[in-house]
Amino acid sequence: xxxxxxxxxxxxxxxxxxxxxxxxxxxxxxxxxxxxxxxxxxxxxxxxxxxxxxxxxxxxxxxxxxxxxxxxxxxxxxxxxxxxxxxxxxxxxxxxxxxxxxxxxxxxxxxxxxxxxxxxxxxxxxxxxxxxxxxxxxxxxxxxxxxxxxxxxxxxxxxxxxxxxxxxxxxxxxxxxxxxxxxxxxxxxxxxxxxxxxxxxxxxxxxxxxxxxxxxxxxxxxxxxxxxxxxxxxxxxxxxxxxxxxxxxxxxxxxxxxxxxxxxxxxxxxxxxxxxxxxxxxxxxxxxxxxxxxxxxxxxxxxxxxxxxxxxxx
Numbered sequence: 001x002x003x004x005x006x007x008x009x010x011x012x013x014x015x016x017x018x019x020x021x022x023x024x025x026x027x028x029x030x031x032x033x034x035x036x037x038x039x040x041x042x043x044x045x046x047x048x049x050x051x052x053x054x055x056x057x058x059x060x061x062x063x064x065x066x067x068x069x070x071x072x073x074x075x076x077x078x079x080x081x082x083x084x085x086x087x088x089x090x091x092x093x094x095x096x097x098x099x100x101x102x103x104x105x106x107x108x109x110x111x112x113x114x115x116x117x118x119x120x121x122x123x124x125x126x127x128x129x130x131x132x133x134x135x136x137x138x139x140x141x142x143x144x145x146x147x148x149x150x151x152x153x154x155x156x157x158x159x160x161x162x163x164x165x166x167x168x169x170x171x172x173x174x175x176x177x178x179x180x181x182x183x184x185x186x187x188x189x190x191x192x193x194x195x196x197x198x199x200x201x202x203x204x205x206x207x208x209x210x211x212x213x214x215x216x217x218x219x220x221x222x223x224x225x226x227x228x229x230x231x232x233x234x235x236x237x238x239x240x241x242x243x244x245x246x247x248x249x250x251x252x253x254x255x256x257x258x259x260x261x262x263x264x265x266x267x268x269x270x271x272x273x274x275x276x277x278x279x280x281x282x283x284x285x286x287x288x289x290x291x292x293x294x295x296x297x298x299x300x301x302x303x304x305x306x307x308x309x310x311x312x313x314x
Contacts (some may be wrong), residue, residue: 010113011169011197013087017052020222020232021199023060025274026074027202030283034070036077037285042226042277043081049229052085059113060223060270065288069112072105076137079110093117096132100139107140114144115172118152126158137167147201150176156180156187163192170197172221176208182215197262203269204262206232209239210247219262223269224258227276231309254309261301267291268298275299276306 003109014021024046027038043054056078057063057071066074075090082088090106092099092114116136124132128153135143140247144167148154160167173181182196188196196213197219200212205220212220218240225232231254238246257299262268271287271296278284279302286293 006112006141007167007169010087010143011195014053014197014219015195017046019050019218020225020236021055021219022046022051022225023051023221023223025138025226025270025277025284026057026061026066026077028288029067032285032288034073035285036073038282039074040081042282042284043078043280046225046291047082047086047224048139050233053087053089053223054082055089055115055221056091056111058117060226060273060287061091062270062291063093063117068101068105070164071102073107074103075111076108076109087112089113089115089203091115091117092136094120096135097133100109101264103136103140103142107142111142114142116144116146118147118150123150123151126155129154130158130161137165141167143167143169143195145170147172147174149201154184156183159184160187160191161282163188163196166263170199171294172199172201173217174201177200178211178215181217185215185217204238204255204259206235207259209235210244213239222271223307226273226304227280228309230313231306234313242252249312253312254305257305261298264298265294272298272302276302278304279303287310
């Protein structure tokens with residue numbers, strides 16, 4: 001199948017990224033309302049630091065907590081701040097009707113693509129999941145990356161059908177089943193000509209970066225880039241140049257302890273990252289309910305860990 005022009009363009013821009021894929025947090029003011037000025041500053045910082053793409057209003061960006069109007073305002077702000085220098089991919093999710101609505105809002109805001117989040121609540125069969133993502137892909141001209149995790153887990157055969165669907169260009173894996181991922185990669189490679197993209201989408205993807213690289217998956221989302229871009233850039237360079245000594249040093253000294261700290265609280269994959277951004281001097285506010293803030297002790301441990309991570313770069 002010949003990919004649509006927009007899909008081919010985004011796939012090409014994401015294939016060999018010059019830096020980490022940036023998943024910015026969404027900024028709120030003291031009263032909990034959207035703070036677009038701070039969000040814009042956060043996006044500018046990330047692009048200036050070397051992000052290869054901006055994934056706005058996705059998991060780290062609290063997609064679940066945004067109204068459609070807030071979502072579109074954030075996506076438009078990200079598009080304006082990047083000014084075409086890197087692509088902007090926006091989240092889209094819930095049931096099919098709402099996912100389509102978010103997709104169209106993202107398209108109106110100028111996004112370059114969509115990250116299709118799992119459907120809300122229901123545990124669906126493969127036939128229903130395939131229909132859901134095909135309807136979402138057909139709703140706009142935007143290319144789509146499908147996010148596998150939680151209640152959206154696919155068989156290799158289903159991913160083959162997704163790869164055959166016009167405008168679906170890739171799969172982001174947040175499940176972490178390497179056996180399943182190897183079978184998916186093999187099946188798509190065998191059945192569908194062309195390049196289908198794969199992303200390591202685990203909460204701290206760097207921890208498993210070397211393992212995913214072993215099955216040919218080198219693209220990944222980096223939440224650490226939000227608050228410690230120098231560490232994230234160093235790991236990205238090491239992973240992509242085969243410098244496993246540096247990669248393992250960062251895994252042992254920073255990423256593994258960070259993941260262990262993240263595991264101390266539910267929702268810390270977002271709230272601990274947001275606390276880290278605040279520690280850089282950018283007040284992005286707190287998370288919205290039902291997420292909650294990390295404890296004071298955990299925030300202090302994060303600060304010490306980031307300091308330690310920087311010493312590993314010297």
